[in-house]
Amino acid sequence: MDKYKRNIYIDNMDVDEAKKRYFERLNIQSQWEEINVVDSLGRVTFEAVYAKVSSPNYNAAAMDGILVRASDTIGATESNPKVLEEGKDFIYINTGSPVMDPYDAVIMIEDVIELGGGKVQILKAAHPWQHIRPIGEDIVATEMILPSRHKIRPIDIGALISGGIERVRVYKKPRVGILPTGTEIIENIDQLEIGKIIDSNSRVFEALVIEEGGIPNRYRPIEDDYARIKEGVLKGIEENDILLIGAGSSAGTKDYTVHIIEELGEVIVHGVAMKPGKPTILGIIEGKPVIGIPGYPVSSYLVFETFVTPLIWKYIGLKEGKDTFVKATISKKVTSSVKNRELVRVNLGYVKDKLVATPLSSGAGVTMSLVKADGIAIIPQSLEGVEAGSLVDVRLLKPLSEIKETLVSIGSHDMIMDILGDMMKLTSGHVGSMGGILAMKRGECHIAPIHLLDMETGEYNISYVKKYFPGQKMALIKGVKRHQGFIVEKGNPKGIRSFSDLTRKDVIYVNRQRGAGTRILLDYHLSKENIDPGDIEGYDREMTTHMAVATAVKTGSATTGLGIYSAAKALDLDFVDIAYEAYDFLVPYELLEDERVQEFIQVLKSDEFRERVEALGGYGFEDIGEIIEIV
Numbered sequence: 001m002d003k004y005k006r007n008i009y010i011d012n013m014d015v016d017e018a019k020k021r022y023f024e025r026l027n028i029q030s031q032w033e034e035i036n037v038v039d040s041l042g043r044v045t046f047e048a049v050y051a052k053v054s055s056p057n058y059n060a061a062a063m064d065g066i067l068v069r070a071s072d073t074i075g076a077t078e079s080n081p082k083v084l085e086e087g088k089d090f091i092y093i094n095t096g097s098p099v100m101d102p103y104d105a106v107i108m109i110e111d112v113i114e115l116g117g118g119k120v121q122i123l124k125a126a127h128p129w130q131h132i133r134p135i136g137e138d139i140v141a142t143e144m145i146l147p148s149r150h151k152i153r154p155i156d157i158g159a160l161i162s163g164g165i166e167r168v169r170v171y172k173k174p175r176v177g178i179l180p181t182g183t184e185i186i187e188n189i190d191q192l193e194i195g196k197i198i199d200s201n202s203r204v205f206e207a208l209v210i211e212e213g214g215i216p217n218r219y220r221p222i223e224d225d226y227a228r229i230k231e232g233v234l235k236g237i238e239e240n241d242i243l244l245i246g247a248g249s250s251a252g253t254k255d256y257t258v259h260i261i262e263e264l265g266e267v268i269v270h271g272v273a274m275k276p277g278k279p280t281i282l283g284i285i286e287g288k289p290v291i292g293i294p295g296y297p298v299s300s301y302l303v304f305e306t307f308v309t310p311l312i313w314k315y316i317g318l319k320e321g322k323d324t325f326v327k328a329t330i331s332k333k334v335t336s337s338v339k340n341r342e343l344v345r346v347n348l349g350y351v352k353d354k355l356v357a358t359p360l361s362s363g364a365g366v367t368m369s370l371v372k373a374d375g376i377a378i379i380p381q382s383l384e385g386v387e388a389g390s391l392v393d394v395r396l397l398k399p400l401s402e403i404k405e406t407l408v409s410i411g412s413h414d415m416i417m418d419i420l421g422d423m424m425k426l427t428s429g430h431v432g433s434m435g436g437i438l439a440m441k442r443g444e445c446h447i448a449p450i451h452l453l454d455m456e457t458g459e460y461n462i463s464y465v466k467k468y469f470p471g472q473k474m475a476l477i478k479g480v481k482r483h484q485g486f487i488v489e490k491g492n493p494k495g496i497r498s499f500s501d502l503t504r505k506d507v508i509y510v511n512r513q514r515g516a517g518t519r520i521l522l523d524y525h526l527s528k529e530n531i532d533p534g535d536i537e538g539y540d541r542e543m544t545t546h547m548a549v550a551t552a553v554k555t556g557s558a559t560t561g562l563g564i565y566s567a568a569k570a571l572d573l574d575f576v577d578i579a580y581e582a583y584d585f586l587v588p589y590e591l592l593e594d595e596r597v598q599e600f601i602q603v604l605k606s607d608e609f610r611e612r613v614e615a616l617g618g619y620g621f622e623d624i625g626e627i628i629e630i631v
Contacts, residue, residue, distance in 0.1 A: 011271035012278070015306060018269045022282040022307070025268055026289055028314050031172040037160045040152045042213065043170035044317040048422045049146045051163030054136035054551065059099040063108045063131040066090040066120065070105040073125040086118040099132050106131035129541065129557060136551035139163045142570040143547055144418040145371065149317040151213075153397075159371045174315035176214045176308075177240035178205045179232050180221040181257070182247045182295065187221065201246050201293075201300045205308075212309050213316045214242070226256045233260055237285050242311060244304075245281075247295030257281055257292040265290065277303045320401060328357035328394045330377065331410075331444040335385035342379035346394060347372065347427040349408030349446070356408065356444045357394055358429045374398045374406075374427065388442070407596040411436020411448035412517050413545040414583055415566050416480060416619070419612045423603045425596075430544050434515030437468050440586055446597060448586040449479070451517035455524045460582040465630045473589040476628040477601060480583050480613065481620035483565040484521060486576040487553050496560045496576055499525045502536045509538035510549050510558035518546070521579060522562050547571075565618025580620070589629065601625050 013021075032046035061067065068090045076082040084090045093099070093106060105126040113121040139145065145163045146156055152170075160168065180202040187199055202218050209216040217240055222232045229245075236243040245257050258281050261267050265285030270292075272280050277299045281292030289311055293300045310320045328348060336342035346357040357377050375394040379386060386392060396403075406425040409417065413430035420426050431439065436448030454463040465474050486496050494507060499522075502509050512518040526533055533539045538558060543549045547570065549561035554571045568575040591597050603609050605625040613619050 011269060012273045013269055013271065015272050015274050018272045018280075018282060019307060019310070022268050022289075023311075023314070025284060026311075026314075027287065030315055030317060032169045033172045034167050034169050037157060037165055037168055040157060040160070040168050040170060041154060043152050043168075043173075044213070045146050045148050045150045045152065046169040046171050046317065047148045048144050048418075049160065049163075049165060049168055051139050051141050051143050051145050051165070053139075053164035054141045055139040055162035056133055056137065057135060059135055059555065059557070060133045061093045061095055061097050061099055061106050061131065062133045063106050064095050065093060065107050065109040065131065066112055067093040067099060067103040068105050068107060068126055069102055070126045070128045070130065073105070073107075073122060076122050076125045078123045081113075081121045081123050083115065083119055083121050086120070090120070104128050104132070128538075134552060134557055135555040136548070140547045140551050140571075144422065147422045151318060156371055171316040173213060173215045174241040174312060175239070176205075176209045176216055176312065177236035177243040178202045178209070178216055178218040178246070179229075179236050179243065180219070180246040181229055181232075182221065182224060185221040185247070199246075201295065201297060204297070204301060205244060205246070205304060208304055208309070209312065212312045213318070214312045224256070226260070229256055230260050230264070233264060233285070233290070237264075237288055237290070241288060241315065242308070243285075243288065243290045244308065245290065245292045246300065247293075258283075261285060261290055261292065274302070274306065277306070280307065282307065319399070324396060326355060326375075326394050326396060326400060327391050328355040328375075328377070329444075330386055330388060330390050330392050331356050331358045331439065331442070332388045333385065334359055334377070334379060336379045336383065342377075342385075344377040344379060344392075345373035346375050346377045347408070347429060348374040348394065348396075348398075348403045349406045349427055350404050351408055351443055351446060354443065355403075357392060358408070358410065358427070358444065360429075372427075374403055405596065407447065407600055408445045409447050409449060409585075410439040410445040411450055411586070412583065414449065414480075414482070414564065415546065415570070415616055416583075416613050417449065419609060420600070420603060423606075423609060424599050426600070432513055432516035432519070432544075433464075434520075436586065437464060440588070441468060446587065446591055446594065447477070447600065449583060450586055451482075451521075451581050451583045453517065453521050453524055453581070455520075455527065461584050461586070462628070462630060465586060469630075471631075474630045475587050475589045475592055476630060477585040477587060477597075477604070478582075478623045478626045478628065479585050479604065480624060481580055481622060482583050483575070483577055483579075483618040484518065484562060484581055485565065485568075485578040486560045487550050487563045487568040488560050488574045488576060489553060490572065490574055492574050492576065494559050499529055499531055502560070503531060505537075507537065507559045508557075509536050509541075510552040510561035511539055511542050512549065512562070513542040513544055516544075517581075518562050521581070525578070566616035569617045575618075592627065 072089055107126050145159050180199050184197050185199045199221050206216040206218050222228050258270050261283035267283045269282040279294050280303050283290040293303050345360040375396045377392045377394050410429040412433040417428040433450040433452045436450055439445045440448045450461050452461050452464040488496050546563040546567035549563045550567040550571045552558040565575050
């Protein structure tokens with residue numbers, strides 16, 4: 001074809017089909033680079049990032065007040081106050097200061113009556129670890145701080161630093177060449193005259209490239225000369241990963257872009273069913289994407305958003321989707337004060353056609369609740385809270401398209417949930433096995449991880465499903481078998497061997513929350529051996545995850561706790577085996593055909609999942625991914 005011949009034929013291809021065809025022809029090979037965490041804002045993690053240290057890394061006072069031994073305060077009441085002496089019975093402490101032996105509780109300064117002479121009076125007894133932030137309350141060493149393909153936000157940088165991370169692997173930014181063309185194009189306003197146009201498009205492209213995560217490389221405008229434009233294109237291909245050619249994409253006698261791309265490479269699409277933006281060119285030269293963008297400003301902007309933005313995201317590990325506020329159904333009651341507007345960190349997920357918001361931990365010191373959040377639910381100042389099932393406004397922190405693809409899991413905690421969450425889009429709320437059963441009954445999750453022991457038959461899970469879902473066809477996706485036992489200090493210095501050891505005076509236990517399968521396992525054995533829970537010091541101290549239990553043992557605030565082997569191994573603790581239990585996934589039978597559930601089953605059965613879980617230790621994989629129908 002004569003390179004100066006007018007372009008007569010332009011395609012009118014469907015936008016989605018054009019994008020699909022183009023992206024399938026491109027062989028984009030993403031690369032990574034390692035950078036300092038302090039320079040990582042806006043970058044995308046190439047792999048999951050795990051904490052190297054716990055945060056806080058020492059037991060810290062959570063309030064200003066006095067530091068006491070809880071045992072010294074027993075019996076204190078308003079009618080029978082106790083007098084404590086500074087230096088002997090207590091010391092003053094500020095928020096964040098270390099808590100050192102032999103003290104184990106903080107009494108808020110507001111609850112202390114100064115008597116003078118170094119003495120104070122208290123009207124209420126303190127309990128062990130009252131108003132103390134234990135080691136690892138926020139972040140536990142070895143837990144996943146960020147998954148792969150996660151765009152790093154300011155709060156994430158804080159979490160990474162708190163977790164001891166100095167450098168992080170991120171997707172390498174693509175270099176995007178921006179080549180304006182057109183004899184009428186000028187750069188400076190003092191050159192403006194009739195027939196001349198100030199080049200604004202390429203400056204908009206520069207800003208968009210930066211905003212979307214690329215590195216812009218803008219060239220000076222080139223006049224409508226075939227040889228000079230060709231020379232500019234060759235230079236742009238050599239120096240960049242992506243090349244954008246501004247203007248010259250239509251059917252005019254001086255619209256050379258399509259001919260130059262054909263000469264140097266291949267035109268995949270010329271013309272899409274999009275107005276404005278029809279004369280878009282999608283080409284490839286030397287394996288690199290080259291996009292011819294129409295010159296009209298509105299057209300150029302829309303074409304950039306439609307084709308260039310998702311292309312950049314492919315290089316940096318992100319998918320498409322942008323939203324701001326949405327309406328969601330809150331999954332549990334949230335209380336708030338009429339004095340404040342409440343900002344509740346939530347996970348989001350679509351269950352059937354309902355967008356469900358599950359509140360995360362709300363403590364002011366729990367940074368990870370922001371790291372893990374999909375959005376912020378806004379409770380207006382005029383309300384004292386919202387009831388479960390109410391609609392709330394949620395400000396999105398992640399794209400809605402990503403949330404729609406997310407599998408919502410609410411139930412028992414296990415370290416494998418982090419691995420599953422890294423291998424697919426999954427949010428995981430840790431409320432215990434019974435909490436998962438109840439969330440499933442309310443229609444607030446797709447799957448519920450459970451490990452519930454029937455105290456009469458010794459069977460796991462099935463009897464509970466029949467009890468709580470009578471007449472409803474349900475399914476259990478078989479998960480892992482895992483070892484439960486006593487997590488103890490290295491060398492097991494206290495010689496913990498059996499449940500009867502928990503009643504010893506030199507043993508402090510740390511428990512899981514009510515409704516947790518591990519708590520039910522404990523109560524089963526206590527009942528079987530006629531052990532009174534009231535004889536176990538620490539029975540009422542509850543943790544919501546196995547890692548929290550292991551951290552309590554690691555830091556000395558507890559002698560032992562019942563948990564999984566992988567949690568003990570992660571913190572280099574010893575383990576006394578008690579049971580080999582079934583950790584399965586409850587799902588409504590009709591959801592087995594859901595694409596997200598299907599992907600979940602595929603991940604469970606994958607070699608990668610098995611290899612990563614085997615590295616944790618303490619798991620078996622018999623019948624994993626198989627389906628048990630329950631009516």
